[in-house]
Amino acid sequence: MYLKVDSLEKRYGAFDPSVSNLSFSLAQGELLGLLGPSGCGKTTTLRMISGMVAATSGRILVGGHDVTGLPTYRRNMGVMFQSYALFPHMTVAENVAFGLEMRKHSKHEIAKRVESALAMVRLNGVGDRKPRQLSGGQQQRVALARALVFEPDILLLDEPLSNLDAKLRDDMRNEIREIQQRLRMTTIFVTHDQTEAMAICDRIVVMNKGRLEQIGTPHEIYETPATPMVADFVGRINRLKGTWRSDGAIDINGSMTIRASRPGARGAPVLVMVRPHRIGLVASGSAIPSAEHENVLAGTIRQVTYIGDTLQYSVEAAGARILVEKATTSAGDPFQSGAEVLLHWSEQDTLTFAADGER
Amino acid sequence: MNTVSVNENPFGRKLVLACLLPILLVNIVAFMVPVLNLAAMSFRAASSTGSLEEGITVSTWLGLFGDGYYWSMVGRTVWFGILITIITLLLSYPLALFVSRREGSLKAFLVVVCISPLLISAVVRTYGWMVILGDQGVLPSLIRASGFTPPRLINNETGVIIGMVEILMPYMILSLLSGFGKLDATLEQAAGTLGARPFTVFRRVVLPLSLPGILLGCLLCFVLAVSSFITPKMLAGGRVSLLATEIYDQAIVTLNWPLAACLSVLILVVFGAALVLYGRLSKIVE
Numbered sequence: 252m253y254l255k256v257d258s259l260e261k262r263y264g265a266f267d268p269s270v271s272n273l274s275f276s277l278a279q280g281e282l283l284g285l286l287g288p289s290g291c292g293k294t295t296t297l298r299m300i301s302g303m304v305a306a307t308s309g310r311i312l313v314g315g316h317d318v319t320g321l322p323t324y325r326r327n328m329g330v331m332f333q334s335y336a337l338f339p340h341m342t343v344a345e346n347v348a349f350g351l352e353m354r355k356h357s358k359h360e361i362a363k364r365v366e367s368a369l370a371m372v373r374l375n376g377v378g379d380r381k382p383r384q385l386s387g388g389q390q391q392r393v394a395l396a397r398a399l400v401f402e403p404d405i406l407l408l409d410e411p412l413s414n415l416d417a418k419l420r421d422d423m424r425n426e427i428r429e430i431q432q433r434l435r436m437t438t439i440f441v442t443h444d445q446t447e448a449m450a451i452c453d454r455i456v457v458m459n460k461g462r463l464e465q466i467g468t469p470h471e472i473y474e475t476p477a478t479p480m481v482a483d484f485v486g487r488i489n490r491l492k493g494t495w496r497s498d499g500a501i502d503i504n505g506s507m508t509i510r511a512s513r514p515g516a517r518g519a520p521v522l523v524m525v526r527p528h529r530i531g532l533v534a535s536g537s538a539i540p541s542a543e544h545e546n547v548l549a550g551t552i553r554q555v556t557y558i559g560d561t562l563q564y565s566v567e568a569a570g571a572r573i574l575v576e577k578a579t580t581s582a583g584d585p586f587q588s589g590a591e592v593l594l595h596w597s598e599q600d601t602l603t604f605a606a607d608g609e610r
Numbered sequence: 611m612n613t614v615s616v617n618e619n620p621f622g623r624k625l626v627l628a629c630l631l632p633i634l635l636v637n638i639v640a641f642m643v644p645v646l647n648l649a650a651m652s653f654r655a656a657s658s659t660g661s662l663e664e665g666i667t668v669s670t671w672l673g674l675f676g677d678g679y680y681w682s683m684v685g686r687t688v689w690f691g692i693l694i695t696i697i698t699l700l701l702s703y704p705l706a707l708f709v710s711r712r713e714g715s716l717k718a719f720l721v722v723v724c725i726s727p728l729l730i731s732a733v734v735r736t737y738g739w740m741v742i743l744g745d746q747g748v749l750p751s752l753i754r755a756s757g758f759t760p761p762r763l764i765n766n767e768t769g770v771i772i773g774m775v776e777i778l779m780p781y782m783i784l785s786l787l788s789g790f791g792k793l794d795a796t797l798e799q800a801a802g803t804l805g806a807r808p809f810t811v812f813r814r815v816v817l818p819l820s821l822p823g824i825l826l827g828c829l830l831c832f833v834l835a836v837s838s839f840i841t842p843k844m845l846a847g848g849r850v851s852l853l854a855t856e857i858y859d860q861a862i863v864t865l866n867w868p869l870a871a872c873l874s875v876l877i878l879v880v881f882g883a884a885l886v887l888y889g890r891l892s893k894i895v896e
């Protein structure tokens with residue numbers, strides 16, 4: 252493993268630790284996503300790795316060497332700041348050139364690389380402007396160019412795309428991935444947008460309240476979340492509270508029975524979670540395909556919301572509201588509010604967690 | 611007509627003018643009139659008793675320009691002003707930087723400590739320096755006690771410079787702090803991640819961003835240094851003649867008001883030049 256973070260902890264004063272017992276590692280050239288809600292310690296983690304703040308305890312290793320005590324300027328890590336941190340007294344080109352100048356490249360070389368870095372972030376022709384003469388999204392791209400241009404061993408990106416429009420965000424995202432793979436830069440990509448993380452990261456670390464919640468591939472994080480928090484954070488999900496029965500099924504509300512692929516201890520309270528788009532919807536009385544391993548539930552549609560590419564149905568079933576999502580077709584809504592329907596989903600799609608939070 | 615600014619202003623232009631009027635009047639009566647009066651007086655002649663004679667004359671001005679003594683005094687005054695300003699800046703800058711990096715109540719406390727000398731009159735503080743620097747004073751005694759011959763620290767240029775620097779430091783620190791707005795620890799960290807060593811960070815980021823504060827502080831201290839006369843008078847013992855002390859002597863001792871007026875106009879010219887230079891430099895810094 253090239254970059255290794257070992258039981259890192261950071262306390263600011265007497266508050267609860269901002270980051271605690273955080274360990275993960277990256278292979279050379281790996282792109283790791285750092286995902287979590289606002290205030291969970293993502294920026295603090297990057298600041299420790301880059302040496303901007305000292306860790307309260309724990310170690311950081313790069314290529315087997317302990318760099319925990321090394322000053323920032325000797326770590327050779329490109330950092331893109333959440334607040335951009337562009338030098339206000341320098342032009343855009345001077346900002347981007349700064350890292351190259353520190354590495355004593357020739358004038359000609361610097362000019363060439365600044366030019367191509369600005370082209371990469373689609374900012375040709377603004378090199379002579381001052382940062383304050385640019386829009387927020389343009390400044391963000393300058394910051395990205397500045398962190399990338401000297402081709403650091405390790406790249407730390409703190410919400411690099413948060414201020415861009417949807418189209419540009421997709422472009423830049425793929426651009427980052429392409430450059431990162433071409434130069435084999437070991438990269439940590441901080442975001443609170445799970446789609447972004449899923450789209451380009453090799454693996455994802457989900458953090459919550461300063462702790463590591465789960466680390467895994469996008470597929471693992473999405474399909475087998477370790478905690479309800481992870482399940483909740485990486486996409487919309489339905490929650491139902493129930494109890495394990497002796498036959499391995501789950502009793503919800505005394506009125507509904509659900510089966511999961513992995514049964515738990517009898518009598519224990521359980522939290523059941525199902526993704527809205529994994530739930531099938533048919534008219535009441537119709538046959539359900541491959542009914543054997545399916546959970547089936549009768550309900551009434553209470554609300555239909557059209558959001559372009561999907562239709563969201565809010566269905567009342569067994570005393571709970573269950574959200575169901577279906578892709579739209581040009582044919583229009585098959586169900587209206589008030590319709591009697593059957594909900595069905597497979598045992599594999601039924602995520603269960605012990606009700607106190609552990610699986 | 612500039613409709614935009616009228617629309618942006620919720621009270622309209624008239625109210626703004628009405629609010630500005632009192633201070634405008636005070637400025638005209640209390641500042642412009644005396645200055646014009648002074649300029650007018652420089653074209654009169656004084657009798658030996660000090661009373662002004664009838665009629666307008668340029669003889670005082672001609673005498674002034676013809677006399678190398680006054681030219682060298684202007685030169686010395688400007689040179690002293692620059693020297694004192696630079697020393698004040700060098701001593702204040704690290705302090706101001708240190709204070710600006712503290713946070714919360716500690717910072718507030720340090721700011722108060724830095725400007726607390728302003729609570730004591732310059733006369734009293736200068737007297738303190740006389741006690742410290744005087745021939746039998748604290749510092750020379752200490753030097754003598756450790757077996758060296760102390761240099762003269764009072765009644766000469768050294769004394770004036772030491773005293774003036776101390777008097778001006780609070781003003782310099784305040785100006786620097788107010789001009790450090792663009793300084794931001796994140797920018798220094800950013801430079802660090804790009805590979806800049808601490809000294810390079812200072813040279814390429816901290817210093818350029820604190821230039822507005824430096825310029826403001828230098829202008830203020832230069833003007834104050836050139837125009838102050840209490841401290842130079844007390845610490846120079848009559849051995850260093852500067853514009854401000856000379857004006858005082860001409861007006862109060864010799865009662866040559868026209869000459870004092872001429873010298874005052876000269877000082878105004880020096881200030882004007884300093885202001886123009888400040889304007890130019892701060893435009894470059896922007």
Ligand SMILES: Nc1ncnc2c1ncn2[C@@H]1O[C@H](COP(=O)(O)OP(=O)(O)OP(=O)(O)O)[C@@H](O)[C@H]1O
Pocket residue numbers: 263269287288289290291292293294295296333443
């Ligand atoms: N200098 C500081 N002093 C005290 N507390 C701090 C400091 N910096 C951060 N914190 C605290 O540490 C916690 C984590 O902050 P951090 O900036 O790492 O969050 P984040 O995950 O980056 O959030 P966001 O997504 O909003 O950027 C927060 O609770 C914050 O209040």
Ligand SMILES: [Mg+2]
Pocket residue numbers: 293294295333409
């Ligand atoms: Mg952050």
